[in-house]
Amino acid sequence: MASDRLFGRPKMPQRPVKERIRDFFEVPLGLPEDVAVEEARRCLQCKKPSCVKGCPVEIDIPGFIGLLGEGRFDEAIAKIKEKNSLPAICGRVCPQEDQCEKECVLGKKGQPIAIGYLERFLADYEREKGITTPPLPRPIPKKVAVIGSGPAGLTCAGELAKMGYQVTIFEALHAPGGVLVYGIPEFRLPKAIVRQEVEYVKSLGVEIQVNMVVGKTFTLEDLRDAGYEAFFIGTGAGLPYFLNIPGENLNGIYSANEFLTRSNLMKAYLFPRYDTPIKVGRRVAVIGGGNVAMDAARTALRLGAEEVCLVYRRTKKEMPARIEEIERAEEEGVSCVILTTPVRFVGNENGWVTGMECIQMELGEPDESGRRRPVPIPGSEFIIPADTVVVAIGQGPNPLLLETIKGLALNKRGYIVADPETGATNLRGVFAGGDIVTGAATVISAMGAGKRAARAIDRFFQDPDSFPQWR
Amino acid sequence: MAKILKKEVLTPQIKLMVVEAPWVAKRAKPGQFVILRINEEGERIPLTIADYDPALGTVTIIFQEVGKTTMMLGELEEGDDILDFVGPLGREIEERYFGHVVCVGGGVGIAPTYPKAKTLKACGNKVTSIIGARTASLLFWEEKMRSVSDVLYVTTDDGTYGEKGFVTHVLERVLKSEKVDLVVAVGPVMMMKMVSLLTKEYGVPTLVSLNPIMVDGTGMCGCCRVTVDGKCRFTCVDGPVFDGWKVDFDELLARQRTYLEEERRALDLWLTEKAKEEVSHGF
Numbered sequence: 001m002a003s004d005r006l007f008g009r010p011k012m013p014q015r016p017v018k019e020r021i022r023d024f025f026e027v028p029l030g031l032p033e034d035v036a037v038e039e040a041r042r043c044l045q046c047k048k049p050s051c052v053k054g055c056p057v058e059i060d061i062p063g064f065i066g067l068l069g070e071g072r073f074d075e076a077i078a079k080i081k082e083k084n085s086l087p088a089i090c091g092r093v094c095p096q097e098d099q100c101e102k103e104c105v106l107g108k109k110g111q112p113i114a115i116g117y118l119e120r121f122l123a124d125y126e127r128e129k130g131i132t133t134p135p136l137p138r139p140i141p142k143k144v145a146v147i148g149s150g151p152a153g154l155t156c157a158g159e160l161a162k163m164g165y166q167v168t169i170f171e172a173l174h175a176p177g178g179v180l181v182y183g184i185p186e187f188r189l190p191k192a193i194v195r196q197e198v199e200y201v202k203s204l205g206v207e208i209q210v211n212m213v214v215g216k217t218f219t220l221e222d223l224r225d226a227g228y229e230a231f232f233i234g235t236g237a238g239l240p241y242f243l244n245i246p247g248e249n250l251n252g253i254y255s256a257n258e259f260l261t262r263s264n265l266m267k268a269y270l271f272p273r274y275d276t277p278i279k280v281g282r283r284v285a286v287i288g289g290g291n292v293a294m295d296a297a298r299t300a301l302r303l304g305a306e307e308v309c310l311v312y313r314r315t316k317k318e319m320p321a322r323i324e325e326i327e328r329a330e331e332e333g334v335s336c337v338i339l340t341t342p343v344r345f346v347g348n349e350n351g352w353v354t355g356m357e358c359i360q361m362e363l364g365e366p367d368e369s370g371r372r373r374p375v376p377i378p379g380s381e382f383i384i385p386a387d388t389v390v391v392a393i394g395q396g397p398n399p400l401l402l403e404t405i406k407g408l409a410l411n412k413r414g415y416i417v418a419d420p421e422t423g424a425t426n427l428r429g430v431f432a433g434g435d436i437v438t439g440a441a442t443v444i445s446a447m448g449a450g451k452r453a454a455r456a457i458d459r460f461f462q463d464p465d466s467f468p469q470w471r
Numbered sequence: 472m473a474k475i476l477k478k479e480v481l482t483p484q485i486k487l488m489v490v491e492a493p494w495v496a497k498r499a500k501p502g503q504f505v506i507l508r509i510n511e512e513g514e515r516i517p518l519t520i521a522d523y524d525p526a527l528g529t530v531t532i533i534f535q536e537v538g539k540t541t542m543m544l545g546e547l548e549e550g551d552d553i554l555d556f557v558g559p560l561g562r563e564i565e566e567r568y569f570g571h572v573v574c575v576g577g578g579v580g581i582a583p584t585y586p587k588a589k590t591l592k593a594c595g596n597k598v599t600s601i602i603g604a605r606t607a608s609l610l611f612w613e614e615k616m617r618s619v620s621d622v623l624y625v626t627t628d629d630g631t632y633g634e635k636g637f638v639t640h641v642l643e644r645v646l647k648s649e650k651v652d653l654v655v656a657v658g659p660v661m662m663m664k665m666v667s668l669l670t671k672e673y674g675v676p677t678l679v680s681l682n683p684i685m686v687d688g689t690g691m692c693g694c695c696r697v698t699v700d701g702k703c704r705f706t707c708v709d710g711p712v713f714d715g716w717k718v719d720f721d722e723l724l725a726r727q728r729t730y731l732e733e734e735r736r737a738l739d740l741w742l743t744e745k746a747k748e749e750v751s752h753g754f
Contacts, residue, residue, distance in 0.1 A: 172689050174555040211557035217494045238691035251729050258692035272740050275514035277733035351725030400690050400708045
């Protein structure tokens with residue numbers, strides 16, 4: 001038993017496959033209280049905890065787990081919130097296996113502490129009880145504009161508000177949350193939770209203005225005229241990439257962004273109670289192997305598709321999606337066609353897609369990402385029939401948002417050039433972070449960037465002249 | 472939220488609303504559009520900006536009631552709010568001197584033709600306008616179009632008003648008899664296609680304003696993608712105005728029909744519920 005206590009970690013209870021694939025309710029149920037407390041007690045309370053180094057926002061992990069193990073839940077969640085304003089979200093969508101849990105010393109000989117599950121447990125505990133706002137500091141009469149209300153913007157705004165700054169978030173869509181509301185499906189991250197976390201950030205004094213498109217509705221100059229002295233750009237990587245192969249504009253072919261925005265943000269899965277339609281055929285093909293592809297595939301199943309297959313050009317080993325998500329998708333009946341890539345789409349006389357011609361691949365030498373490059377095998381073409389296709393091969397920076405910010409330095413892929421430590425751009429008082437700097441990454445790394453930028457903006461206000469224009 | 476300050480019934484199915492939207496009004500340019508959503512359950516629909524007044528902070532929209540959302544919008548009254556009203560979106564048309572410009576507006580497309588004609592006239596162009604509708608009761612803004620045109624022609628398909636026939640008939644006559652430097656066409660896709668085929672014969676450059684299905688309107692989904700000159704373009708950010716000779720109109724026509732079934736279902740359900748409600752209220 002002793003070894004069990006040291007090395008075994010609890011399994012997350014989940015809703016059974018049969019039940020869950022018919023609806024959009026959350027799949028993992030969260031740990032029961034006794035299991036969470038027991039798991040917390042397994043933590044060795046390292047003097048020099050390596051788990052903290054794995055956390056992009058440096059939560060005092062042994063600190064909160066210690067309190068949780070003693071049953072002091074209120075203090076435990078307060079400990080998390082010192083560093084992370086959105087724990088209910090991070091506890092659900094962080095890839096802990098590549099971050100905090102990867103560094104846990106228990107993982108060397110057994111299984112690491114289920115840090116993510118414990119964070120989620122405390123966030124859910126607090127939410128059921130009702131979230132309380134921490135005491136707010138004396139207001140500082142300085143206005144900061146945050147552009148984009150995704151994880152980076154929300155975090156940056158929350159941190160600055162906690163310091164006393166007057167913060168306004170400008171969001172282009174009608175609801176705040178960025179990828180948390182339009183990208184990640186309800187069954188992985190309930191929107192009620194996102195709303196509540198957004199309410200928490202508002203309770204810190206942050207104002208959120210929706211329907212404000214930077215570069216179209218307003219410019220940075222407008223905000224300067226309105227008295228804003230510092231800016232944080234967290235507009236994400238929301239431009240969908242297409243394959244640019246023949247037939248891609250046939251009806252029934254969606255970008256993952258469109259497919260997921262219709263379903264998540266517009267609630268097309270509740271059509272006709274909600275007005276936005278979505279169309280899913282009997283056979284759905286999703287192209288890609290990341291988390292977005294998994295989300296799209298599982299959404300398609302829940303919308304009534306009979307067969308959903310993932311078409312990926314490398315092997316399962318190289319898929320960038322979280323292992324947990326790949327497993328859940330497979331449990332639910334999603335099949336994988338690996339080492340395959342489409343070369344053209346075929347359609348009928350009405351302009352609807354009926355399938356795609358694919359070519360088989362083999363893995364060659366490793367490329368710059370370290371993964372083996374897929375090489376097409378000549379003559380191996382074959383047809384995969386499909387009446388709905390979702391293209392989930394990645395996103396880039398939206399050029400619309402940046403072309404209006406004059407003089408802002410961008411790299412050759414169109415992302416903002418910013419100091420990784422502070423988020424400072426080449427423009428004075430303008431900071432940036434999240435996917436718009438790094439390219440599509442994780443929720444928590446965007447939050448980490450938002451947090452570092454908040455610290456830098458504070459320093460910028462304290463002593464604007466000493467703030468290094470970093471290049 | 473955007474308050475409806477004024478509502479005007481232009482024809483039984485076409486309505487005009489002047490909406491309070493100072494941010495949009497301040498930046499709006501001819502050719503641009505807005506996206507709106509009526510309520511929490513609502514969808515986002517694009518509508519072209521028909522007129523705007525930065526000083527008053529108002530934007531004018533004109534829409535034809537063709538489905539659930541536009542019919543619900545048509546039921547709103549002065550003083551009501553539109554939940555979400557975002558813009559201005561898309562690129563504006565080039566404001567410069569071309570020479571002789573012919574502006575062609577079909578059906579509800581007359582509305583977005585107006586700011587373009589007005590601007591082109593202000594740039595010193597000679598403006599000939601051709602507006603047309605299926606029948607007399609669908610025509611509107613004749614006087615307003617006349618006020619920004621040197622010459623105005625009016626057609627109806629059934630001959631109930633103005634000249635009998637399509638706008639393209641008049642356009643062909645003008646192209647034959649006068650030197651034209653640019654044609655700008657806004658209306659149903661089929662009309663814009665016919666105009667573009669015709670002007671190509673005469674070698675007159677043509678701009679069309681496309682109207683594909685949209686969701687966000689900011690370039691993040693690609694729902695509004697069209698093929699222009701063999702390349703994939705997003706109408707919401709690269710357009711909505713494109714070179715009419717280079718647009719794949721047949722693809723656009725097919726893509727517009729994606730949700731016909733769902734659109735009908737949503738409308739039928741709404742009409743049925745409305746009828747039930749009216750019965751229970753004793754009408």
